[in-house]
Amino acid sequence: MFNMFDLFDKENQDQCRNILNSLQKDINELLQKVDDKFNEIVVSLSQGNNIKLADINYLNNSEIQEELAKQIALLQRLFEYIAKIQKKKRKNLAECVILQSKVNSAKVALSFLLIGKTRKIIFAKNIRYSIEYYLNRRSSWGFINNFFQQAVREWSAPTKVLLGLAMALPIYTIAVPGSLFVAGLLTIATHVDFKTPLPSSNVPQIQNRVEKPQPTETQLFFQRYTMVLVSALAGTFGSIISILLRLKQYRESAYKGLAAPILVGFAKPLIGTAFGILVFTIISSNIISTIQVPKASQEADKTDIEYYFFFSIAFVVGFSERLADDIIQRAESTFLPETANKLKEAGEEFQSSAKDIHAAGEEFQSSAKDIQLAAEDLKQTAANESSQTNK
Known part of the structure; x- marks a missing residue:
């Protein structure tokens, strides 16, 4: 009986492994399908072939491009999750089957987008949401992530x-x-002020003076x-x-x-x-x-x-925010004149200091001239005394 159970488990593991390998191939084929779709339009335009203008306008639509990018990112998440499961020694066949269903759903959504018959992409979006919720539940804090995503997407304002x-x-x-x-x-x-306690003899006198407790x-x-x-x-x-x-x-x-x-x-x-x-x-x-x-x-x-x-x-x-704005504006009008007066006083003090510095500079220049004249007089006097000595 034990050997039969091992054989059954081995068959499940092999089946799950085959499913995962097949899913990886399907995802790669889907990505290649998107690439071929864009390359087809580029090649047709470069060769001058006839191509429907509706196809170009469809793929140039920003909403379509955004949804295609999200679908491709979802396929990448699925590919990474499949690779993570493949590393496990024991694989759950039920999970492999569910993954197969999710990849098939993604294939339907992506094919619907690439057909280009309508710009109403709510069908593809809902499929993507379902797969995202499934992958989120497999990660840590996935319940909270799903809760907020569903609230933003589905709840009323x-x-x-x-x-x-x-x-x-x-x-x-x-x-x-x-x-x-x-x-x-x-x-x-x-701000606690630790004071020395008063002598007990003064307490009755102080209590009589106090009219009401502080x-x-x-x-x-x-x-x-x-x-x-x-x-x-x-x-x-x-x-x-x-x-x-x-x-x-x-x-x-x-x-x-x-x-x-x-x-x-x-x-x-x-x-x-x-x-x-x-x-x-x-x-x-x-x-x-x-x-x-x-x-x-x-x-x-x-x-x-x-x-x-x-x-x-x-x-x-x-x-009401209006009253708050009014009070804040009044407070600003109270601060601004005081600030302006202080700046004006500071400017006047600066001008007065500049005048004092200028006057001190002029006095210094006058003193320098006096010193220069005194030096010239001293030099002349020394020259006169030297000439008289030579005579």
């Missing part, structure tokens, strides 16, 4: 946008708040951190709501087969987060004097009003 939002969800719910928290902790760690550094940090986090999340939510309300704008014809809706859904909430934090810092630093936090009638309501104010303004900024 609104669904792609929602996929982008889902992909960015861990970033703007975990990574952004976590990074802000770590940055704040590092800020506290670098917030600690940790309390101030968590208050600032919460404010920044509220602004960031409000900007994110504003962008998400804006995308969901504008899903109808992503028409199927404009985004079919493109990954742009996925990128929009992924990146726009992050942009809203950045805008929310930017607007919070601009308003808190009083760069724009026209936008101020509303004043509270009572001190206890001040923090609540700040939360509501920054959440509202950050949400609107994330929802």
